[in-house]
Amino acid sequence: MTDAAPSAESQDHSIAEAVAGGFPAAVAELGKLVRIPSVSWPAFDAAHVAASADAVAELLRGTGVFDTVEVKRAQKAGFPDGELGHPAVLATRAARNGRPTVLLYAHHDVQPPGDEANWQTTPFEPTVVGDRLYGRGAADDKAGVVSHLAAIRALAETADPLELGLSVFIEGEEEHGSHSFVNFLEDNRDALAADVIVVADSDNWDTETPNLTVALRGACAFNLTVTTLGHASHSGMWGGAAPDAMLAAIKLLSTLWDENGSVAVSGLTHHDAPTPPFDEAELAASAAFVDGVRAIGTGSVLDRLWFQPSITVTGIDAPSIANASNTLVPSVTVRISMRVAPGQASDDARDALLAHLEANAPFGAQLSFSDIEGGDPFLVDTDGWAAQAAKQAMTDAWGKAPVEAGIGGSIPFIADLVRVFPDAQILVTGVEDPDTRAHSPNESLHLGVFRRAILTEALLLSRLNRNQA
Template structure:
């Protein structure tokens, strides 16, 4: 038996023995209603940040502090420098949660941690307080055997897009310098099937306003030669797709997809497509979801039914939301959409385009050394090889880390498997997944140090 195999077995046992303690700590966090949405009290966020900081401090290894973010809850940051020549790993998760939603639909109170049938129920159990405890548990299990540098980054505003942290990372890239980043906020495609999420699509939003008349005019007296702004806007909206439903906006890219395919019937059921309604676009469902753009109209300003009069509508407005191929720059995609709108506006109608959110996606390079260590760790922890999949939309902070640390390998995994119901009533964390991901992270950090040491024996890192 090699030392490495022995080390894996030791880590497996340590994680297993730690489980009662880890479950208790998860329960303690779930009980704090740290909702980051506007209008909710700030104190629970602060309490959660303090609890998370205390938890990591209790390991007696990391230098832990709170980084204050103007207008949002603080980020818990901790680091332990790498031994000479060893790599550094960022462990990211978030302590803020979604609101509880309709309390009537919860089988147990949202901010109580209740264990039932191998799952821990409560808001945030999976998304993402479980992710925090996986990081903590992995470091706890490694103890003095930890042989890589570690930085913990525990966000308090992920559910509202982490604007402060994104800015902070962009302004202080050196603080976040690392060789590998574990974003512990993903999920397996099914319980027990380890899954690496390797890309997320970006987002670009444009508001378009169309005007044709100085004000509403009687449609009987003027209708016919005079263009209706809502009809003009509708004609523009109709150009976003071809007849088969493929996006037809020039300049919106598509990327190649190399991950898991999705089964049509299961997808149709999951999304709740009404019987007989077609799925649109050529190609596979997975390509459309993960590496091709999609265009939606998410708001339309037009006269309402109440008080609708027989007039020509002088002005109409729509908000266009585009999910972008993971590799496309969001600002250039936004420009492509604006140019498209300008080119298809009929009848010389007056047009105004206002640019909204522009958030580039993320596409991991999956052939680096840390990726192969990660695949080994997942296979060993779960007993089956990992699959790769894209994500349809995602976390700004991941894309920002990717840009700030171009050399780092970024992984996303976590407890959000389909049964976890993140963001919905009765959210829960599967406790076997919880144990397996804690072990995965311990094995990953051990394996990375091991690989690094082997590299050193062969002449060191390039």
């Protein structure tokens, strides 16, 4: 007489116990990764990114699950002389007995800390305050890395046998444009091929309610240089007749929005989909409006954030106030960042915006464009079996059904995943919450969200380990 196979309920209970037992180690490992200042921007020491990749690889090897764990680099797309991107980590385990293969993605590089005077804790010293862990990368996205790691450990501890195929891709330059991402996919296409791709780089509705991200806006960014004069001239001698570049730039930029602050560029589209309730008072609190400021745009708040285009001037190169001589500025450069509504190709939106700027240049000002970047938006098919399984795992781990939410931000490389792996089902999950402040001073991770995110993924992997693809 043979022993009966454990029930699904019993296996889920075992997974939950394994996650709880491993959680202190997961927090400690996350802290060690946060201490590595793996900023991928050119002005920072690339050796720290390499050290971070090595640390992640060692953690993955320590699971004993993978057939191979490698630190790899790929050539940057569009860069001369074969310049390589920052190191990524690739771990693989072949599926057994017809089980599906799951690709788990996160990134180990982080944003610069910014002015440390604006931090309440030291940016690269993980610090627990209340129920939050503070530090650069504590949430975005080293918590994504460790959530994968902890879920895999729980799976390995409880699965008998472990037959699920696993690939783990931990990128090293997501915060600086993912310039080698496309070539990395092509170089490692076979190793990365999967039935399901889990991208752990998004957020949750709040600290008690999970998200399954179903829509992401695309992105386009570029430098715009406005030139009106061959050199600076005395503002008293020539002001009022000679058009300075600052005047031309201000007038030109003002044409991008209507009186409500909505984008006023012909050719940009709007995705039509329902949104959950979220009022302007919640917006004001979440986005830290100062007293007296009111919201911009029209339509529901979440429609504006998820499904409409937006345009932001994120930087201006012009004389500083300290260097402001009484001269007409001959040239001004601004950085323009546009978010593209789901359903429109980023290239089409970019072309519409450039055409608008060229058509509205005042006083015959000369325009030039440089450092153009872009990425397409993304819509999830929530009817797929993987999305249904993920939503059930979220419900069981959190005790609440997930919100199917859009995200105002962009993850441009997802369009590359769709192109290279068109048959894979892509799930966008995450460990962040509305108070995470990713990219900002005082970035933090809610430890309860972290634990539930790990349990969600562990339940999903355990259930897929019991099913054939």
